[in-house]
Amino acid sequence: MIRKNIIVTGGTDGIGLALVKKLLEKDHTVYIVGKNAEKGNSVLNQIKNSKLDFFQCDLSEKSEIKKLLQTLNKIPSIDVLINNAGSIFDKRTLTKEGVEKTLALNHLSYMQLSLGLLSKLESSTDPRIVNVSSNAHKRYKIDINDLENRENYSGWKAYCRSKLLNIFFTYSFKRELNTKINSNCLHPGFVNSNFGNNNKNFYRFLVNILKHLLAINVNKASLSPLYLSLDKELYGVNGKYFHKLNKVNSSKESYDKDLAKKVWIKSLEYIK
Numbered sequence: 001m002i003r004k005n006i007i008v009t010g011g012t013d014g015i016g017l018a019l020v021k022k023l024l025e026k027d028h029t030v031y032i033v034g035k036n037a038e039k040g041n042s043v044l045n046q047i048k049n050s051k052l053d054f055f056q057c058d059l060s061e062k063s064e065i066k067k068l069l070q071t072l073n074k075i076p077s078i079d080v081l082i083n084n085a086g087s088i089f090d091k092r093t094l095t096k097e098g099v100e101k102t103l104a105l106n107h108l109s110y111m112q113l114s115l116g117l118l119s120k121l122e123s124s125t126d127p128r129i130v131n132v133s134s135n136a137h138k139r140y141k142i143d144i145n146d147l148e149n150r151e152n153y154s155g156w157k158a159y160c161r162s163k164l165l166n167i168f169f170t171y172s173f174k175r176e177l178n179t180k181i182n183s184n185c186l187h188p189g190f191v192n193s194n195f196g197n198n199n200k201n202f203y204r205f206l207v208n209i210l211k212h213l214l215a216i217n218v219n220k221a222s223l224s225p226l227y228l229s230l231d232k233e234l235y236g237v238n239g240k241y242f243h244k245l246n247k248v249n250s251s252k253e254s255y256d257k258d259l260a261k262k263v264w265i266k267s268l269e270y271i272k
Helices: 014-025 037-047 062-072 101-116 118-122 155-177 201-214 223-230 257-271
Strands: 005-009 029-034 052-056 080-083 128-132 182-187 241-243 246-248
Touching: 005 014, 005 101, 014 029, 014 037, 014 223, 029 037, 037 052, 052 062, 062 101, 080 101, 080 223, 101 118, 101 155, 101 257, 128 155, 128 223, 155 182, 155 257, 182 223, 223 241
Parallel strands: 005 029, 005 080, 029 052, 080 128, 128 182, 182 241
Antiparallel strands: 241 246
């Protein structure tokens, strides 16, 4: 088995942490990226594996990602980037740089990291980008003139739109860049994790009730990104959407190449 160097964003808890543990069990080298240094160091202390490292970064902030990329590009080789970090915000919140936070964290960070690691990934014999999306992308359409959700803000709507943006990015990646890197995305299922716990009061209460009633555990949810990252069957597979290890169709809108092109151009403006 070929040992790989793999970056996992949002790897300090939830799906990300479960995935990190599975990758280490298979003897791969894993680099976690997360906002909370205390959580990251706690994971390092708990797992105690020489093939695990942690880098602190607030992935909603473009300037922090730029600094992170300087560090990541010093790694001798990178084979897989797993864009997993994301959240939902009950109130419209701006980053320090003035960008709506759902857009910045859930979508723009995926794009900025992927493009920033382009050369490093292309040196791999089987380079892959795995983007964690959601079936929630089917709930709302994109307003190309309001990517920052200024009109009638809803945390749920902003989240759903960000997951559709993930799919646009995945499908556009190879088409726009003419690269050998294969990019795929997935719906992990509704997962019983700490997702949404950054919110307060009724919003957090509602999310936790739904998790209790409907959610699958993080170990089961991590199987899809594990499969997309490593499975030999997926060598050369690009621009697909997966659920439970199966290729499935995403929403009709997600296949709109004209809209995808507009999203690509607007997104580049944010991260340049």
